[in-house]
Amino acid sequence: MKKLGVIGGLGPMATVYFLQLVTEMSHAQRDQEHMELLLHSNPRIPDRTRYILGQSSDSPLPMMIEAGRGLAAQGAELIAIPCITAHYFHSRLEEGIGIPVINAPVETAACLREAGVARAGIMATDGTVSSGVMQKALEVQGIQCVLPDREGQGMVMSLIYDDIKAGRPADPVKFERASGQLFEKGAEVVLLACTELSLIKRDVSIGPGFLDVLEVLARGAVLSCGRLKDKYIDLIKRV
Numbered sequence: 223m224k225k226l227g228v229i230g231g232l233g234p235m236a237t238v239y240f241l242q243l244v245t246e247m248s249h250a251q252r253d254q255e256h257m258e259l260l261l262h263s264n265p266r267i268p269d270r271t272r273y274i275l276g277q278s279s280d281s282p283l284p285m286m287i288e289a290g291r292g293l294a295a296q297g298a299e300l301i302a303i304p305c306i307t308a309h310y311f312h313s314r315l316e317e318g319i320g321i322p323v324i325n326a327p328v329e330t331a332a333c334l335r336e337a338g339v340a341r342a343g344i345m346a347t348d349g350t351v352s353s354g355v356m357q358k359a360l361e362v363q364g365i366q367c368v369l370p371d372r373e374g375q376g377m378v379m380s381l382i383y384d385d386i387k388a389g390r391p392a393d394p395v396k397f398e399r400a401s402g403q404l405f406e407k408g409a410e411v412v413l414l415a416c417t418e419l420s421l422i423k424r425d426v427s428i429g430p431g432f433l434d435v436l437e438v439l440a441r442g443a444v445l446s447c448g449r450l451k452d453k454y455i456d457l458i459k460r461v
Contacts (some may be wrong), residue, residue, distance in 0.1 A: 223257050224336045224447045227298025227321075229289045232270070232305035233387055236417030236436065237263055239424055240304035244438035249296035249449035257448040258296050262289040270307040271349030283311050283318070290319035300445045302323065304417050306346060306435055310353040312315040324446070326439040329357035330413065333438055337458050339411050343368040343377050343404030343432075346415035356415050366408040378419075386418035397422055405431065411458055430459040 226244075230237030241259070250256045263420065267285045272278040288387070290301050301323040310326055316323045332358040334342055344356050344366055351357075357367045370378060385392045404412050411433050414420055420436035422428065437457050442452045 224262060224299040225258045225297050226314055226443055226447045227295070227296075227301045227418070228259060228261045229286055229294030229301060229303045229308075230261055230265075231265040232267055232308060232420055232444065233418060234263060234265055235386070235421060236260075236304050238420060240417070240436055241441055242301070243437060244443055244448075247444045247451055247454045249451045259447075260293050260296050262293055270305065272346045274307070274310055274349035274353050281307070283314060283319040286311065286316035287439070290315060290321075292322070294319055294321050294413060299389070300443070300446055302439055304439065306356070306415050306417060307349040307353075308448060310349065310355050312355075324439060326435055327356045327357075328355070328362075328431065330415070330435050330438045331359040331363040333433065333457060334360065334365050334411065337411075337456070339365060339441060339458070341366045341408055341410050342367060342402070343370075343407065343409030343416050345370070345375045345400060345412060345419055346381055347373065347382060350415060351375065356413065360366065366447075368404050368407045370400055370403055374403045378416075381422070382416055382418045385428070386421055392422045393425070394426060396420075397426075397428070401432070409440045416436075433458050 248256050268280040268282040270282050273281055312325055360367050377396040381392050381396050401412050414434045417436045420434050423434050
């Protein structure tokens with residue numbers, strides 16, 4: 223098995239949930255059959271969205287590279303980052319760290335293609351949406367993207383920053399309105415393309431039609447570094 227390195231703390235609770243998903247998805251009947259995992263959780267890494275939007279000059283890239291190099295020095299052969307916005311820096315991270323970094327947007331696009339999805343809605347941070355990192359990955363696979371309008375995007379950001387990152391329960395009304403808008407625009411599947419939104423799916427029954435990008439990342443990590451349970455081959459629950 224390859225050793226997995228995890229650059230965490232972006233945010234901290236999403237990192238904890240990622241570790242849980244990796245453990246739950248692994249086909250292991252005893253402790254020794256689980257993958258070896260190295261974690262550097264550093265919440266001091268600057269906010270990715272603020273930097274991408276030009277609201278801060280404090281780049282998160284140097285600290286992420288430093289964390290990744292440290293993990294590689296300890297023997298990690300593959301890196302996972304439980305923060306979708308951080309994938310804006312993917313190519314520079316791989317170059318700076320020197321070992322492969324799982325590309326969650328690319329993995330997500332492949333998952334949608336395999337499921338025959340032609341039109342997907344995106345719930346993500348302003349940074350992820352503005353950078354186009356998810357849209358570009360989907361477009362390569364011929365998948366059309368559906369984005370919230372200004373009001374809908376505001377609700378998504380409020381869920382992420384005012385609720386989850388602030389340690390408060392997510393407002394179900396905001397979630398239903400924001401995701402419902404994307405389904406009304408023709409999305410066959412709505413992507414939870416922020417790891418804070420993954421925590422809503424963990425804690426609340428949100429129904430079918432969603433694909434959690436954190437689950438995609440965890441599945442990719444297990445496929446690369448361990449053995450995957452069969453029930454996690456298909457991550458999209460249909461109506």
